[in-house]
Amino acid sequence: MIGIFDSGIGGMTVARAVEQLLPEYSIVYLGDIARTPYGSKSPATITDYSLRNTEFLLEKGAEIIIIACNSASSVATEALRREFQTPIIEVITPAAEKAIATTKNGRIGVIGTRATIRSGVYDQTICDRQPEFKVFSAACPLLVPLVEEGWINKQETKMILRRYLHPLKDRQIDTLVLGCTHYPLLKGLIQARIGKRVNLIDSSVETAKYVRELLTAQPELVHRDENGATTHRYYVSDLTDSAQMVAAKIFERPLELLLT
Amino acid sequence: MIGIFDSGIGGMTVARAVEQLLPEYSIVYLGDIARTPYGSKSPATITDYSLRNTEFLLEKGAEIIIIACNSASSVATEALRREFQTPIIEVITPAAEKAIATTKNGRIGVIGTRATIRSGVYDQTICDRQPEFKVFSAACPLLVPLVEEGWINKQETKMILRRYLHPLKDRQIDTLVLGCTHYPLLKGLIQARIGKRVNLIDSSVETAKYVRELLTAQPELVHRDENGATTHRYYVSDLTDSAQMVAAKIFERPLELLLT
Numbered sequence A, B: 001m002i003g004i005f006d007s008g009i010g011g012m013t014v015a016r017a018v019e020q021l022l023p024e025y026s027i028v029y030l031g032d033i034a035r036t037p038y039g040s041k042s043p044a045t046i047t048d049y050s051l052r053n054t055e056f057l058l059e060k061g062a063e064i065i066i067i068a069c070n071s072a073s074s075v076a077t078e079a080l081r082r083e084f085q086t087p088i089i090e091v092i093t094p095a096a097e098k099a100i101a102t103t104k105n106g107r108i109g110v111i112g113t114r115a116t117i118r119s120g121v122y123d124q125t126i127c128d129r130q131p132e133f134k135v136f137s138a139a140c141p142l143l144v145p146l147v148e149e150g151w152i153n154k155q156e157t158k159m160i161l162r163r164y165l166h167p168l169k170d171r172q173i174d175t176l177v178l179g180c181t182h183y184p185l186l187k188g189l190i191q192a193r194i195g196k197r198v199n200l201i202d203s204s205v206e207t208a209k210y211v212r213e214l215l216t217a218q219p220e221l222v223h224r225d226e227n228g229a230t231t232h233r234y235y236v237s238d239l240t241d242s243a244q245m246v247a248a249k250i251f252e253r254p255l256e257l258l259l260t
Helices: A012-021 A043-059 A070-083 A092-102 A114-119 A121-129 A143-148 A155-169 A183-194 A203-217 A241-251 B012-021 B043-059 B070-083 B092-102 B114-119 B121-129 B143-148 B155-169 B183-194 B203-217 B241-251
Strands: A002-006 A027-031 A064-067 A088-090 A107-112 A134-139 A175-179 A199-202 A232-236 A257-259 B002-006 B027-031 B064-067 B088-090 B107-112 B134-139 B175-179 B199-202 B232-236 B257-259
Touching: A002 A012, A002 A043, A012 A027, A012 A203, A012 A232, A012 A241, A027 A043, A043 A064, A043 A070, A043 A114, A064 A070, A064 A203, A070 A088, A070 A092, A070 A107, A070 A114, A088 A203, A092 A121, A092 A175, A092 A199, A092 A203, A107 A114, A107 A121, A107 A155, A107 A183, A114 A121, A114 A134, A121 A134, A134 A155, A143 A155, A143 A183, A143 A241, A155 A183, A155 B155, A175 A183, A175 A203, A183 A199, A183 A241, A199 A203, A241 A257, B002 B012, B002 B043, B012 B027, B012 B203, B012 B232, B012 B241, B027 B043, B043 B064, B043 B070, B043 B114, B064 B070, B064 B203, B070 B088, B070 B092, B070 B107, B070 B114, B088 B203, B092 B121, B092 B175, B092 B199, B092 B203, B107 B114, B107 B121, B107 B155, B107 B183, B114 B121, B114 B134, B121 B134, B134 B155, B143 B155, B143 B183, B143 B241, B155 B183, B175 B183, B175 B203, B183 B199, B183 B241, B199 B203, B241 B257
Parallel strands: A002 A027, A002 A064, A027 A232, A064 A088, A107 A134, A107 A175, A175 A199, A232 A257, B002 B027, B002 B064, B027 B232, B064 B088, B107 B134, B107 B175, B175 B199, B232 B257
Antiparallel strands: none
16 A cells, blocks of 8 residues: 655645556545644654654555655655654655656756755756856745645736746746646646646656556555455545545545545 | 743743733743644644643643633633633734724734644634634734744844735735744844735734733732842743753843753
8 A cells, every 4th residue: 555645735735646657556645634734834744744644654554655745755755754764755856856757958946835945955966967057046935835725827826926936037947847736736737827838847746656666666655456356445534625625626536525 | 920931931921921910929930842843743642742741731830821822722622721720821813803903994914833833723713803804814824933043134034024925915904913931032024025005913912911801800810929029030941051041032131041
């Protein structure tokens, strides 16, 4: 069983991609809606919550853990790997490697929460591999509340995006990492504002692809449920109408959310 | 000692008013930044957090508790009064009574978080006292994140306010309750958008006045610290730069925040 957690519902974009790319695996998901959002909180608090979320998923039978949250991946991955023997997958490396493989001019933009951008983890991951590349990043803290409100196509969201993306517009980037699992829901608006020629990298899809490669190479890591015997359970630490709404939008079907 | 809690830093507008109106009393404050915001979460979760916050303040020596958060006041007051002997003060009644005393035409607007507006507590409190009055309310869930980002005077905030206040503009209200302790920071923008002739009721100031009346009538409730011997302690469950910034803005001085 594949365990996935996020601060809330954004990580469901990862779960959805895992469902599609790895249909023979069961999923247990935890969205920590009671303490959402993580991206404006301190590294110590985000790490504490990530440890507790991982314990919950392990108790439910998870054999690997995907941290489907860029903020938690940025600040809590090392602590989780120290604490648990279970393989811990984060969303940063798959997105960073895809960006490196995609860029032609070596100029990469990254947008994310304040916690993700402040950690500098994308800059470090990219520059460790390609020291001559330039990374330009921008924190976009209001995008998560806007997505959670369902303000996906509102004029105000467009204006706020324009303000956030403005410093990246002059940098001649040809690739932009959507460094938050909520942002795929704003993909169209972001593409329109940053320009058609900029490649958008979706950390959710890249992480699902990375897990597929991992399980092809090491199939013994996770038990497979053949012949349609998979079960997917979506837990949340708080149950709200807007969570139900955004979850249904992500999965394009009504999703039963289970209260922890 | 007066105990005050909020989901975060908005309740500091209440603490600031208490400092000014009741200079002879010590204050212990708890801002639950690690789990902020409350206003989009469920009543059960908000109540659970409110119980724990109250326990914390009582351990620190609080003799009365002010719930300096409209969301928690709306859904958790009864549970706190059942659980604790200590007097529990909420912010709804003082604001509702001031609105009743202020309106000339009996048409009152209320803005607040989703939790506050959905609870219907302002409608009920006003209509219990004045059944012929009309209450018109609007949930404004993005205002808290905007204030916490310090976007106090940005064009996008003005547009979002215009959208939220639009349904109230046609209602001929002459009084508008700022039913969230973050909103006093947006007072100027709200006044400009709702019109000069509408009276704004600040739940923070009204609550501080109510506590002053209570302690005048029942001085035995809280120990006084005469001759400048008061101590004010401001605790937070998470420490972030933006919390420091907004706290300094509210108090017009740098404020030492203590991590719980």
